[in-house]
Amino acid sequence: MDFDFSPEQLAMRKHMREFMEREVAPVAAKNDRDCKFDWDIAKKIFAEGFLGCPVPEKYGGLGMDYIAYGLMTEEVNRVCSSTRTLFSVQTSLVALTILKWGTEEQKKYYLPKMCSGEFIGCYGLTEPEAGSDAANQQTKAVKDGNDYLLSGQKTWISCGSIATHALVFATVDKSLGHKGITCFIVDTKSKGFTAAPIKGKLGLRSSDTSSLFLEDVRVPKENILGNVGEGFKIAMSALDNGRFSVAAGAVGLVQGCVDACTRYAMERKTFGKPIGEHQQVQAMIADMVADCEAGRLLYLRAADLKNKGVRNSLETSIAKLFCGEAANRAAHNAVQIYGGYGYSDEYPVERYFRDAKVLNIYEGTREIQRLIIAQDALGIRYANGTPTGRPTALAGAAV
Ligand SMILES: Cc1cc2nc3c(=O)[nH]c(=O)nc-3n(C[C@H](O)[C@H](O)[C@H](O)COP(=O)(O)OP(=O)(O)OC[C@H]3O[C@@H](n4cnc5c(N)ncnc54)[C@H](O)[C@@H]3O)c2cc1C
Numbered sequence: 001m002d003f004d005f006s007p008e009q010l011a012m013r014k015h016m017r018e019f020m021e022r023e024v025a026p027v028a029a030k031n032d033r034d035c036k037f038d039w040d041i042a043k044k045i046f047a048e049g050f051l052g053c054p055v056p057e058k059y060g061g062l063g064m065d066y067i068a069y070g071l072m073t074e075e076v077n078r079v080c081s082s083t084r085t086l087f088s089v090q091t092s093l094v095a096l097t098i099l100k101w102g103t104e105e106q107k108k109y110y111l112p113k114m115c116s117g118e119f120i121g122c123y124g125l126t127e128p129e130a131g132s133d134a135a136n137q138q139t140k141a142v143k144d145g146n147d148y149l150l151s152g153q154k155t156w157i158s159c160g161s162i163a164t165h166a167l168v169f170a171t172v173d174k175s176l177g178h179k180g181i182t183c184f185i186v187d188t189k190s191k192g193f194t195a196a197p198i199k200g201k202l203g204l205r206s207s208d209t210s211s212l213f214l215e216d217v218r219v220p221k222e223n224i225l226g227n228v229g230e231g232f233k234i235a236m237s238a239l240d241n242g243r244f245s246v247a248a249g250a251v252g253l254v255q256g257c258v259d260a261c262t263r264y265a266m267e268r269k270t271f272g273k274p275i276g277e278h279q280q281v282q283a284m285i286a287d288m289v290a291d292c293e294a295g296r297l298l299y300l301r302a303a304d305l306k307n308k309g310v311r312n313s314l315e316t317s318i319a320k321l322f323c324g325e326a327a328n329r330a331a332h333n334a335v336q337i338y339g340g341y342g343y344s345d346e347y348p349v350e351r352y353f354r355d356a357k358v359l360n361i362y363e364g365t366r367e368i369q370r371l372i373i374a375q376d377a378l379g380i381r382y383a384n385g386t387p388t389g390r391p392t393a394l395a396g397a398a399v
Contacts, residue, residue, distance in 0.1 A: 001304045009068045012053070016075040019048065020083075028080040031206035032351050035199075037162060038206060042086060046117025051090050055099060060112030066303035070248040074296070077252030078259070081355035082207035084249045089158045090114060092241035094121030094167055101183070101226040101234050110165070110185070122163035123242070124154040124186075124212055125235050131156075132368050134169075135178035135232060139214065141170040148172075148224075150184060150217040156362070160210030161195040163188050167238075168214065169231045181231035185223045192217040203354035240313050242363045243320040244306065247299040250323035250359045253352055254292040257334040260349055261285055264338060275337070284333040291326035298322055314376050321369035324359035331356040 005013075023044055031038050045051060054069040055061025064072075069091070077084040095114045098106060113119040130136040139152025150170050160166070166186045173180040186193065192215040197208060226234050262285060265276030275281045298319035305312035334349040335342035342349050360366035374380075 001301060005067065005071070008064070009071060012062075012064060012068045013071040013075055016050070016072040017078075019044075019050075020075055020079040024076075024080050024083055028083075028206070029345065029348065029351065031080075032082065033205075033345060035201075035205045037082075037208045041083060042117065045083075045086065049115060051087065051117060052095065052111075052115025053091060055091070055095055055111055055115055059099065059107055060115040061095075062115075066244070066306040067300060070244065070299050070303045073245050073248040074252035074255065074299075077249035078256045079252075080206070081249065081253060081352075081358075082204050084245075084252070085158050085204055085207040088242060088245040088249065089123060090117075090121055092245040093123035093238050094165075096241045097123075097167065097183075097234060097238040098185070098225065100237060101230075105222075106185070106225070119164045120159060120162055122157050122159040122166045122210075122212075123238060124157050124160070124166045124168045126156050127153060128155050132365060134235060135181070137169055137171045137181050139168065139170040140174075141172050141182055141184065141219075143172070144218070147218050147220050148182075148184065150186065150214045150219055152214055154212040154214075156198065157195075157210050157212050158362075159208050160212050161197050161208050163195075166193075166212060167225065168212075168219075169235055172228055176229065178232040179229050181235070182228045183225040183231040183234045184219045185225055186214075186217060186219055190217045190219070203351070203356070203358055205354075236313075239363055240316050241306075243316045243369075244299065244302050244312075246359060246363050247295070247302065247316070247319035247323040250320075250327040250356075251292060251295040251299060253327040253356055253359070254288060254295060254323075254330040257330040257349065257352055258285070258288050258292055260347070260352075261288065261334050261337045264347075268339075281337055284337055288330045288333060291330055295319070295323040295326045314372065317364070317369045317372040320363065321360075321366055321373065324356075324366060324369075327356040327359050 024041055049062055052061030053064045053072055054066055057063040073084060073087060076087055095111060098110050114121055125134055127138055129138055141148040141150050150168060166188055168184045168186045169181055171180040172182050194213045195210045197210045201209060265281055266274045268275050302312050302316045302319045305315055331353040335353050338347055338349050341347055344350060
């Protein structure tokens with residue numbers, strides 16, 4: 001692994017940092033307070049072409065590598081976790097999944113429009129009865145001539161109400177277990193498809209999270225991604241990319257805490273000196289800095305493997321677990337360093353604290369990541385013969 005970034009990677013990081021400081025930082029707190037998905041920001045992101053960062057140029061992307069993508073994701077989340085959601089879903093969960101599993105025709109049709117923001121994607125795996133146990137899909141796909149009729153409910157779907165297209169996982173035959181699951185690209189304007197935003201979220205308040213309802217939604221067989229029965233494999237491969245962007249985003253949140261706390265600790269005085277000169281405050285800042293550095297190395301290692309095309313489910317899970325936990329530790333201590341003021345939305349650390357929690361819930365809870373890591377370490381095999389941790393039906397089974 002090369003520890004030096006290339007001039008292109010550094011330039012993209014700088015470009016994203018300047019964009020976020022200029023366009024998002026001034027409005028992030030207000031959008032969070034108003035629970036507003038900011039279309040003006042989204043349109044500026046589309047115009048910059050940021051959404052297609054790791055998508056090859058021939059499909060309309062920027063053709064950057066995963067290290068550049070990770071660094072950019074970190075910069076986005078350093079300022080605003082909700083904005084990062086749009087990136088992660090559109091790029092990691094949807095565009096890269098179509099890139100990997102789509103036919104040439106599907107790639108040519110969907111990817112340029114996804115990179116430009118003309119199409120917005122969402123990833124519909126979780127259901128009321130299928131979260132960690134993602135193989136337990138209840139949404140049905142019934143063959144009807146050359147089409148399939150999809151019926152069921154998805155919940156907690158990021159970007160669900162703003163999406164033009166949804167990757168919907170549904171079973172063609174429940175008796176086949178995870179081998180019956182199939183992935184469909186569904187136009188959200190289709191008859192029978194509705195979305196309802198979920199209100200009252202703890203964090204990510206300026207991102208859209210919705211439930212999806214499908215009642216006999218007609219989907220042509222050409223809209224199957226991969227083959228019938230490959231949906232579970234596709235869902236898990238999407239998570240390898242999704243978890244990567246969650247890990248990089250989590251490091252951004254830790255960096256945001258470091259930035260806010262180092263500034264505040266040298267301004268705020270108690271007992272005649274800046275609180276940054278009290279050793280217990282220094283200890284919290286030191287832990288944050290160490291978490292930030294360690295987390296960054298972990299997601300960059302996963303990025304390096306992705307660039308080389310090497311299987312990286314385990315390394316990505318380790319990065320996702322560690323960085324999600326690190327973000328929660330950092331945000332917890334950031335509020336502590338700000339004292340009573342940390343409890344107010346006048347300062348950003350309160351938002352970081354609320355936004356951190358989801359990092360060890362979605363794309364596989366921290367417990368699911370621990371299962372993946374422990375199964376690999378212990379060499380456990382499941383009855384279906386799936387090799388350990390890369391991924392097993394159980395451990396890989398969550399978004
Ligand atoms: C803001 C937000 C955005 C989201 N976006 C998306 C999205 O875009 N697309 C999508 O498909 N989903 C999305 N999700 C859903 C998310 O991935 C699920 O909530 C998550 O996988 C957990 O599933 P669950 O909520 O059903 O919890 P459950 O599976 O019911 O788990 C409850 C608790 O039990 C633990 N647990 C469960 N099984 C085990 C086990 N075998 N061993 C040990 N512990 C276990 C879990 O870790 C958790 O602590 C989102 C969720 C949130 C909150």
